[in-house]
Amino acid sequence: MSRRPLLILDCDEVILRFAAPFRQWLAAHRGVELRLDSFALVGNMRHIADGRPVDPADFPALIDGFFAEGQHLQTPAEGAVEMLGRLAETMDIVCLSNVPEAFAGIRAEVLRGHGLPIPVHANQGPKGQMVRGLAEGRRAVFVDDLPPHHASVARHAGHVGRLHMVADELLRPLIPAAPDAHARIDSWAEAAEWIGNWMEGD
Ligand SMILES: [Mg+2]
Numbered sequence: 001m002s003r004r005p006l007l008i009l010d011c012d013e014v015i016l017r018f019a020a021p022f023r024q025w026l027a028a029h030r031g032v033e034l035r036l037d038s039f040a041l042v043g044n045m046r047h048i049a050d051g052r053p054v055d056p057a058d059f060p061a062l063i064d065g066f067f068a069e070g071q072h073l074q075t076p077a078e079g080a081v082e083m084l085g086r087l088a089e090t091m092d093i094v095c096l097s098n099v100p101e102a103f104a105g106i107r108a109e110v111l112r113g114h115g116l117p118i119p120v121h122a123n124q125g126p127k128g129q130m131v132r133g134l135a136e137g138r139r140a141v142f143v144d145d146l147p148p149h150h151a152s153v154a155r156h157a158g159h160v161g162r163l164h165m166v167a168d169e170l171l172r173p174l175i176p177a178a179p180d181a182h183a184r185i186d187s188w189a190e191a192a193e194w195i196g197n198w199m200e201g202d
Helices: 019-030 056-069 080-087 101-113 128-135 147-156 188-200
Strands: 006-009 032-034 045-047 092-097 120-122 140-144 161-164
Touching (some): 006 128, 019 032, 080 188, 092 101, 092 128, 101 120, 128 140, 128 147, 140 147, 147 161
Parallel strands (some): 006 092, 092 120, 140 161
Antiparallel strands (some): 032 045
């Protein structure tokens, strides 16, 4: 096993943008408008044709549809490719994503296409157990936009550095604080410095 430090990254709203391309795809291919008035899908999705709210029972199919057909619309967060290229010189990098297993291969291809040939681990639910397994015996940092994952990692892999990042400018004010993260940094330039310092610490 590699002795290098390990950087464990969420994909959506950390490496790649999600909200904007998902919204674009929903409108173009499903006739659905997504508003970002609050950080929730319930109440924020309606059929463009007649204004009806989207039935929450239909959400999983819409999200899976995007993972199947729309991932190629996702572009990297600002500075992510450059900064991850630098960090890769001194640490191993993996993606830990709550993408369904069936679509994890597409995710890896899209990342490779953006110059990020990193392994993609598909997860379901809280990420703490998977982070514990991946980080075992290694200095490690975990980056995610969703507070519950930080709580889970704090519980199951407390030695791992936890950085809360939200790549999308519109989502930033909507996502709640993550009290279990060590830091909140939304820019990749600053995040890379924090990650480097954590990996070098003792
Ligand atoms: Mg995410």
